Amino acid sequence: MMIIVVLITFILVGFFIGPINGRRQRKKAVGFFHPYTNDGGGGERVLWCAVRGIQDESHDLDCYVYTGDHDATPQSLMARAHDRFGVTLLSPPKVVHLYKRKWIEETTYPHFTMIGQSLGSVYLAWEALCKFTPLYYFDTSGYAFTYPLARLFGCKVICYTHYPTISSDMLARVRQRSLMYNNDALIAKSVWISKCKIIYYAFFSCLYGIVGSCAHLAMVNSSWTKSHIENLWRVPDRIKRVYPPCDTLGLQVLPLERPAEVPVLISVAQFRPEKAHSLQLEAFSAAIKRLDPSLPKPKFQIVGSCRNKSDEDRLQILKEKAIELNVNEHVEFYKNVTYRDLVALLGGAVAGIHSMTDEHFGISVVEYMAAGAIPIAHNSAGPKMDIVLDEDGQQTGFLACTVEEYADAMVRIVTMSEMERLEMAAAARRRATRFSEQRFYDDFKAAIRPILTPFCK
Template identity: 45%
Template sequence: MIPALKTALFACCLRLSSSPTLGTVAFFHPFADGGGGGERVLWWHFFNTTCISLTLRAHLTVPPPQVVPLANRDLLLPGRYPRFTMIGQALGSVRVAWQGLRQLLPEVWVDTTGWAFPYPLARLAGARVAAYVHYPTISTDMLQRVWDRDALYNNSEEVAACPLKSLAKLAYYHAFALLYGAMGAFAQVVMVNSSWTRRHIVDLWWQWNKPARVYPPCDTRALQALPLDRRLKRVYLLSIAQFRPEKDHAMQLRALAAARRKAAGMHDGGGEAVLAAHLKLVGSCRNAEDEQRIQQLKDLAEELGIGDRVDFCVNASFDELRALLADAVAGLHTMVDEHFGISVVEYMAAGVVPIAHDSAGPREDIVLPEGGPPGSGGGGGGGGGQPTGYLCSTLQQYADAIIEVLGMEQLERMRVAAAARRRAAQFSDQRFQKELMACMEDVLPLGRSRQPTNLLSASQ
C-alpha cells in the first residue's frame, strides 16, 4: 500500500510548482476560524512567534500573512463519511493539502492540525515539514477501547455490543494506525502539546528522535489579575468548552443533579450552597449540529429537574468570559483524554478551582499538586503537596467534588486557588516561544533569498 501511495503522491507533485518559494513558511490549518484552543495557539502565538524569529534571523521586514483559500475543506468533516471515517478524512486531508500546495509551494510547511497524511506530499514536493500535534488522529487509547468493547464517542454502542463488529473495527484501527505511523516518519521536526500526546506519538510514529513537548501558551495575564477572594454573591460553576460530543456536557448536568440530590439531605452551609448554585455553560456554536446539541442539553437539564439552574452562554466574548471567571467558584471539565486542556489552565489562572477529568493533559501536566510528584493527582486524588484542583472520572466523584468545593471555607478555597494560579503561570508565552524556536531552528528559512512570506493555509 505504501509504495502505491508514494507513486500517487509523486504523480501529484509533478503537477505542483517546480520548486518551493524560498523564504516562505506555510501553516496548514484548514479550520483556522474554528475558535478552539488549537486555533488560538495558531493565530496568537505560533504564527506571531515564527514571524518574530524570521525577522530576527533574516533582518527583514515580514510582510502581512497571505491566506490561501481551501474551498474543499469540507472533505475533512467527519459527517461526509458514515463509514471508515478516519481513512476518508485522511485521504481528504491529502486533497486539501494538494489544493493549497498547487497555489503556493513553501520552503517550510508547518502542520498544526495533526493530519499526517499530507506530509509525504509536502516532502516530495520539496518543502521541509514540521509538525505541532495537538491530538493524534488515532491513539492507543482508542484501540484499547475497541478491544475492551467500551462504548464512547469513537465507538458506538452497536459496535461495542457485537464481538464480530468489534474485531473488524479493531483490525481496521490497527491497519490505520500502521499507515498513520508511516506518514509521521516524513516530518523532520515533531512537537507535541502534552505528555499524553507525546506518549501516543512515540508509540505510533516512525521517528528516530523523541518528539519535543512544547506546552501551548496560555496568555493568562488578564485572568491572573482577578481577585482570589470571591464574595460569592452569586454561587455558580463554570464550564468552558465547545459544544461537541467529546466534551460531554451531559456528564456535567448529571453531576450537578446528583450533587443537588445529595445536598438536599445535608443541613449545613455546604448543602445550601449547592442548592443555590447555577451552572453556566460557555462555548461556541459553529453550525446547525451544535445548535441541535445545545437544544438536547437544554432538554436534558429539564428532564433532570435543573433547567432553572443551568445557563447557556453561547458565543460569549472574551470580556464576558473574563467577567464570568471573576466570580465563578469552580470550573468543570469532563472530556476523556483531553490532549492538553487550555480551559483548565484558564480556570486555574483566574482563581477558579478546577474539577477536571482524570486523564491525559489535566492529569499528567496541569492539575498537579504543588510540591508533589507528577501524576500524584490534585485535591481528592491523593499524593503530597498543596492541591491545585480535583480530578474525577465517575459521576459520583464529580458530584462529591462539586459539594466539597462549594462547601469549602473561604480561606481553604483561596489556598487551593492560589496554588492553582501559580501552577497555571508555568504555561506562559515566553516558555512557548523559547521552546518552539529551539525546535524550529534547523528548518526555518535563513533569509538567503527574498523576503519571507508567512502563509496560513485556511478558508476565507
C-alpha cells in the same frame, strides 16, 4: 484494498507533479494548514501564537493560512486572533482559501471516519499546495496524512500535534468493548464487529505511523501525547514537547476572591461530542440534589464555540437536557463569546469543569487555574499527567471520572470554607504559571530555530 489504492494514487500523483510544482513555485513562506480558523478552541490559539512566533523569529518569512472559511480575510483573521485569544500579530497573515473542506467533515464519512477524513485531508492539502507552495508546510490541525504530499511538493514539514489520531487507549477500549462517542453501542455489543474494528484500528495505526514519520519536526502538547506519538511515529529525535500557550498572565490579574452570594461553576469547551457536556449536566443535577436546601443553589455557566451545524445541534440538545434534568433555571449557555467576555466569566467562577476522556492537554483547565477557579478535570491524560498536580505540597484541584465523582467534587468546592478555597485556588494559580504563553514562545522558538536557521533574525 480500495483505501490502499486511493492512498497510493495520491502519493504517486504527488511524486510526479509535486516536486516540479514545488521547484517552480515554492516561496519563502510558512503555510499553516488549519482548515477551520473559526473553531475557537485551543488549537486555534496555538495557530495564532505559532504565527506570532514565526513572525518574531524571522521577518523574511511570510505567513500564509490555508483556511476553508471563505469569509476570512487577512484583516479579519488578525482581528480574530486579538479579540478571541488576546494574540497580537505583527502583521496580517496572507490567506489561501480552500473549497474542498467537505472532504474532511466527519459527516461526509458516517463509517470509517478516521481513514475517510485522513484521505480527505490529502485531497484538501493537494488543493492547498497547488494554490500556493511554501518553503515550510506547518500543520496545526493534526492531519498527518498530508505530510508525505507536502514533502513531495518540496516543503519542510513542521507540525504541532494536539493528540494522536489513533492511540493504544482507543484500541484498548474497543478490545474492552467500552461504550464511547467513537465506539457506539452496536460495535460495543458485538464481539465480531469489535474484532473487525480492532483490525481496522491496527491497520490505520500502521499507516499513521508511516505518514507521521515524514515530519521534519513534530511538536506535541503534553507528556501523554508525546509518549503516544513516539510509539507510533518512531522518530523520537524529531519530537519535542511544547506545552500549548495559555493566557496565565492575563488571567492572573483576576482577584482570587469571588462573589459570595451564588457560587458559579463554569465549563469552557467546544460543543463537540468528546467534551462530554451531558456528563457535566448530570453531575451538576446530582450535586444540587446533595446540597443542603438552606444553601443558595450554584449557577452553572457552559461556554463554548460552534464550528458547524453539528455543533449547533449538540448545543440545542444540551439545552433540552438541562430542562429534562430540571436544572435549566440554574444553567446558562454562552456561544462564541469574545475573549474579553470569557475572562469576565472566569473571574466570577469558583470552579471549572472539564470532562473529556484522554484530553491530550487541557488548555481550559490551565485557564481555570490561572483565573482562580479550582479545576475539576477528567482523571486521564494531560490533566492527570501534567496539570492537576500538587504544587509545593498543596492540592490544586480535583480529578474525576464518573458522574458521582464529579458531583462530589462540585459539592466539595461549593461547601468548603473561604480560606480553604483561597489556599487551593492560590496553589492552582502558581501551578498554572508553568504553562504560560511566554513559556510556549520560548520552547516553540527553540524547537523551530534549527529548521528556520537560514531565515532567523
